[in-house]
Amino acid sequence: ALAAPALAQSQPTLNWRLASSFPKTLETVFGAAEVFSKRVAQLTGGKFNIRVFAGGEIVPALQVMDAVQAGTIEMGHTAPYYFFGKDPTFAFDCAVPFGMNSRQQTAWYEQGGGKQLMREFYKDYGIINFIGGNSGAQMGGWFRKEIHSLKDLQGLKMRIGGYGGRVLQKLGLVPQQIAAGDIYPALEKGTIDAAEWIAPVDDERLGLFKVAPHYYAPGWWEPSTQFSFYVGIKEWEKLPKEYQAAIEVASYEAHVYMQAEYDAKNPAALARLLKNGVKLHSFSKEIMEACYKAANEVNEEEASKNAKFKKIYEPWKRFRHDANQWFSVAEAPMQNFMITHK
């Protein structure tokens, strides 16, 4: 039997700050950080208190990584592809165009060597990372006009972030970086022609359907989007073992929570959108194929000049191939049967 250590009675009271990249209104993503923080407090008898701040409250939404790296805050919760501009390698911890679905991404990360590879990468930023949720396959966004062919992408101004934007640029689209709150007026005025955000439950809040009623699927640039908890390595190393364990295990609960929230709430949100006149479309086969080809080119180009990217890309690509092979046998046929029978 294990001996009972004297540790428990001498645990320190700690007050940490966690900066989220997201607004409080996103009960999906922001909510996951709250679930995490609540659990850590509960596990430690209230001694380890991690206060969660919304994007912009103490750190700008897109500078969460920098703030953890600098030691300004102890923790962050973010979508790592926001830091794609620093290094596209961050995308493997989040979403890659035509990448893995939610379960495959989790499997690669937890049991397929992904976590080890990403942790090595994050060391250079003084960060240790923990899996922190997934949205599942995202939507392809809101368009003012229908998009039938590649021609329609020419010169199209679209609010789309990092990696997806880089792929679409190859096909003549003009990607724009616009913060969530500014998307609606930009679409309304016609400054942009299209905008992508997340999935029905989050998209509904932005009200984009009122000014761009054509809602496309799937969001191939985010076949699943994994979120991450960041902890400064220096702070991490100072923690008692029980507190480290509390952070690690609570991140799994947040991971389960977020995907379940999206899966439970998206159906009703989509139904409401359709009632409000939203027109649902699928990207044409021509567009999907061209985007897939462009995405592979962008990946290969990056791998040829970025050793850190290449080191993760190669095993990631093999895992994706094998995972899809297996999913084609039982999971996808079962799913396809059920969506026609419900």
Added chain:
Amino acid sequence: ALAAPALAQSQPTLNWRLASSFPKTLETVFGAAEVFSKRVAQLTGGKFNIRVFAGGEIVPALQVMDAVQAGTIEMGHTAPYYFFGKDPTFAFDCAVPFGMNSRQQTAWYEQGGGKQLMREFYKDYGIINFIGGNSGAQMGGWFRKEIHSLKDLQGLKMRIGGYGGRVLQKLGLVPQQIAAGDIYPALEKGTIDAAEWIAPVDDERLGLFKVAPHYYAPGWWEPSTQFSFYVGIKEWEKLPKEYQAAIEVASYEAHVYMQAEYDAKNPAALARLLKNGVKLHSFSKEIMEACYKAANEVNEEEASKNAKFKKIYEPWKRFRHDANQWFSVAEAPMQNFMITHK
């Protein structure tokens, strides 16, 4: 800020026993209980020690529920449909023919009201339940001869458990209950014509491909199979809050671990099986449609005479419908594109 309670220093040392329904060789399912136990110990500085026993070690594999109910052991880890014979309602905490996929099941359970409904049901057994893993869509099992039409199911003797067996019985198949270790000799001698087990990574160990080379998909009776941790309510209520939190949160880690294990290991296991001459088949459309119809009949029959079943079946059915509607928009099209491109 939260006050630091005096609790931590006075936490008791507890030694609990957890009976798994599975053999130690299943690193997927048995492994999840070990991950759980290890984490609980770590979170409590080794004071809360839950020892994991394999199926049959201290409790027969299929009597784990009874043992927790009787208070012989404090915890169990099992596939609740094993108790289908006591009440088919157990299946909603595990697998229902043509039920939900792994993500949908988790979403229903965690954010769709499923957990509350199941906990109410389990109260009558003196048990509180926690989500404890999923296998994903299972395989349709091993057949000595090819199965083309409904005719081929007539009189076919197949090792298949509870709910799936009851559905197939409607179509003339003769279901058999056989423990894992006895399947191989029964197939070899021809005492049975077919047998289902789990998925490539587990099936490979049983070696069934040597005596029944036709491997069918999908296992529509288990579109996903959720596992459960059971705790005796009386023992649960005596626990300090931190220990309760440790059990609850560690169950989420085990949940993530098991699905990731299956998803990471099945591809290579399937590849090895194919190398060994296994012939992969899909159930024909005729068979799938007839089984779907029979499954609905069995569900409706049960609902008409079992109030506990009906109470969960109705909201479960609505959730399944809505979830599949939503999955048909982004998730399935994305998955279908990827399995043809990999």
